Amino acid sequence: DTGVSQDPRHKITKRGQNVTFRCDPISEHNRLYWYRQTLGQGPEFLTYFQNEAQLEKSRLLSDRFSAERPKGSFSTLEIQRTEQGDSAMYLCASSLALDTKLFFGSGTQLSVL
Amino acid sequence: DQQVKQNSPSLSVQEGRISILNCDYTNSMFDYFLWYKKYPAEGPTFLISISSIKDKNEDGRFTVFLNKSAKHLSLHIVPSQPGDSAVYFCAASDGSGGSQGNLIFGKGTKLSVKP
Numbered sequence: 001d002t003g004v005s006q007d008p009r010h011k012i013t014k015r016g017q018n019v020t021f022r023c024d025p026i027s028e029h030n031r032l033y034w035y036r037q038t039l040g041q042g043p044e045f046l047t048y049f050q051n052e053a054q055l056e057k058s059r060l061l062s063d064r065f066s067a068e069r070p071k072g073s074f075s076t077l078e079i080q081r082t083e084q085g086d087s088a089m090y091l092c093a094s095s096l097a098l099d100t101k102l103f104f105g106s107g108t109q110l111s112v113l
Numbered sequence: 114d115q116q117v118k119q120n121s122p123s124l125s126v127q128e129g130r131i132s133i134l135n136c137d138y139t140n141s142m143f144d145y146f147l148w149y150k151k152y153p154a155e156g157p158t159f160l161i162s163i164s165s166i167k168d169k170n171e172d173g174r175f176t177v178f179l180n181k182s183a184k185h186l187s188l189h190i191v192p193s194q195p196g197d198s199a200v201y202f203c204a205a206s207d208g209s210g211g212s213q214g215n216l217i218f219g220k221g222t223k224l225s226v227k228p
Contacts, residue, residue: 004156033215042117042202042218043157056215091156100145100206102216104156 002026004105006092012111013082020078021108025094032075033102034067035091036060043091043104049075050097082112116140117205119219127227132190134222136203139184143205147216148177148188151200160201161188193226200224 005024013019025032030051035043046065047057051072061067064082069075079086089109093102118137126132136146144165149157163170163177163186170177176189190197200223204216 040220042204042220043216044218045215048215093156100216101147101159101162103159104149106154106156109154 004092004094004103006090006105006108008108009106010109010111012113014113015082015084017082018078018080019082019110020076021090021092021110022074022076023092023105024074025092026103027073028096029094029103030072030097031095031099032069033093033095034075034077035093035104037089037091037107038087046077079110082110084112086110087112114139115219116143117203117217117219119201119203119222121222122220123223123225125225125227126193128195129192132188132193132197132224132226134188134190134201134203134224136186136188136219137184138186138205140205140207140217141184142207143217145206146177146179146186147204147206148175149202149204149218150197151202151221157202190224193224195226195228198224198226 007022033048034046037043049069064080067077089107091107093104095102147162148160150160151157161172161175163179179186200221202221203219
């Protein structure tokens with residue numbers, strides 16, 4: 001069990017550029033979540049998948065954000081036309097279905113200049 | 114409107130003493146509560162949880178108490194150790210409506226345990 005893995009750990013980009021993050025969940029977990037955390041706040045839910053199906057999306061997830069989990073294993077989160085307000089830590093988590101306990105990765109710290 | 118509130122941004126205690134971290138919630142539909150610990154530059158790590166059908170859960174030095182009528186829970190750490198210094202997040206889940214796993218987090222309390 002190698003835990004939840006996220007790549008990259010850090011990303012610096014210029015406003016208007018597109019960025020993509022990857023998450024590899026714990027192998028036997030069929031649920032995968034994306035959260036966002038800004039300074040002084042707790043993690044905020046963005047979206048989650050059960051296997052390859054995206055079952056819920058937060059209102060925080062604007063049209064510039066898209067997440068995929070094509071084969072029910074790893075997931076990608078893409079942000080198009082980044083804005084300075086997108087600067088945050090993007091956290092991925094996974095769990096077994098019907099288990100509320102989530103296991104988080106170390107996150108991707110995004111800085112939009 | 115914040116559904117999970119941690120009103121103390123920080124707490125400092127002496128090594129060996131008890132640390133008490135508090136959390137209040139507003140949504141009576143919440144039926145499962147969790148505490149996570151977070152070190153800088155790392156993701157949150159699960160610590161302990163409690164179901165709404167219980168009022169106490171204990172795991173080693175960590176105990177969580179739930180008072181449903183007051184919509185309040187607390188995490189007790191005893192004895193506190195310097196390695197416990199971290200940010201602690203309270204989280205809640207509403208298992209109804211297919212939203213299982215969508216955790217609502219508080220803003221966190223930074224605990225500092227001094228040797």
